[in-house]
Amino acid sequence: MHESTAPPTALTIAGSDSGGSAGMHADLRTFFACGVHGMTAVTAVTVQNTVGVTGLVEIPPETVAAQIDAVASDIGVGAAKTGVLASAATIDAALDSCDRHGIGRGGRTPFVVDPVAASRSGEPLLRPDALDALRRRAFPRATLATPNLDEVRLLTGIDARTRGDLLDAAKAIHDFGPEWVLIKSGHLLDDPECVDLLFNGTESIELPGPRYATEHTHGAGDVFASAITAALAKGASVPDAVRGGKRFVTRSVADAYPLGSGVGPVSTFWRVSPRSY
Ligand SMILES: Nc1ncnc2c1ncn2[C@@H]1O[C@H](COP(=O)(O)OP(=O)(O)O)[C@@H](O)[C@H]1O
Ligand SMILES: Cc1ncc(COP(=O)(O)OP(=O)(O)O)c(N)n1
Numbered sequence: 001m002h003e004s005t006a007p008p009t010a011l012t013i014a015g016s017d018s019g020g021s022a023g024m025h026a027d028l029r030t031f032f033a034c035g036v037h038g039m040t041a042v043t044a045v046t047v048q049n050t051v052g053v054t055g056l057v058e059i060p061p062e063t064v065a066a067q068i069d070a071v072a073s074d075i076g077v078g079a080a081k082t083g084v085l086a087s088a089a090t091i092d093a094a095l096d097s098c099d100r101h102g103i104g105r106g107g108r109t110p111f112v113v114d115p116v117a118a119s120r121s122g123e124p125l126l127r128p129d130a131l132d133a134l135r136r137r138a139f140p141r142a143t144l145a146t147p148n149l150d151e152v153r154l155l156t157g158i159d160a161r162t163r164g165d166l167l168d169a170a171k172a173i174h175d176f177g178p179e180w181v182l183i184k185s186g187h188l189l190d191d192p193e194c195v196d197l198l199f200n201g202t203e204s205i206e207l208p209g210p211r212y213a214t215e216h217t218h219g220a221g222d223v224f225a226s227a228i229t230a231a232l233a234k235g236a237s238v239p240d241a242v243r244g245g246k247r248f249v250t251r252s253v254a255d256a257y258p259l260g261s262g263v264g265p266v267s268t269f270w271r272v273s274p275r276s277y
Helices: 023-033 061-074 088-100 129-141 149-156 163-174 220-233 238-254
Strands: 009-017 037-048 053-058 079-082 111-113 180-183 196-199 204-207
Touching (some): 037 061, 037 088, 061 088, 088 129, 149 163
Parallel strands (some): 009 079, 079 111
């Protein structure tokens, strides 16, 4: 009998998107494209398409924890990331399980906290009580936190409007306890480029990238965090994983495609089926 070696593994603790553009769907497609076996702990089911989110049903917190326990105890988790965490109760249950399995700072397994708070069309994906739980439980365990500028505003009150404001934003998030912080610049619409900032309390690294004139960027943040998580699962350092993730998401935005009548997704299959360049 032929047995091959198992690939690296990564876990996403996230919500589903019925439209297939964001959330755990984007995460799994990115893990696949990066050669990593993807696993899921589903936190919420969203009713979502390219126009917006019209419903969200939370999975019971104990079921979220049970999913993490099931895959960590049997398959093993090379790296983990979060997406929609829904509520304080889900964050507490998920972080208790992560603690049991050495996921996050102080453990063996790198942990990327993407503090998704709302859909791009503005519908909340997080209960208000979850913001404090993110600060109290999730960030102190994070190897890397990856907020966008709306999430920075919600979590810190800092309203970053130019590239020059990103370091203050990174410092404020870093104060909550993650080892590294990645501030994403996609929402700086007046900036001709998309230059993100990586910070660890002493070192700050700029991640340059072009800004493409496309409205189809649904799922960009999920794809970025998942590509980073996949690289961490393969053993990359945080700066190398983030540089690789930036290349991956930039190419994904370059190949973004229209879908439905609203905002289309970034492409996660450009390595298999490239459209541009
Ligand atoms: N129009 C664009 N062209 C190129 N890169 C983009 C564009 N919009 C966003 N990005 C990049 O996609 C990644 C996700 O950024 P952002 O949109 O800020 O996060 P989120 O999807 O969580 O709101 C970042 O690396 C950002 O620089
Ligand atoms: C279920 C679900 N999870 C996350 C998001 C948000 O996706 P993200 O990539 O962070 O942001 P946008 O690129 O869509 O702005 C979502 N919509 N649904």
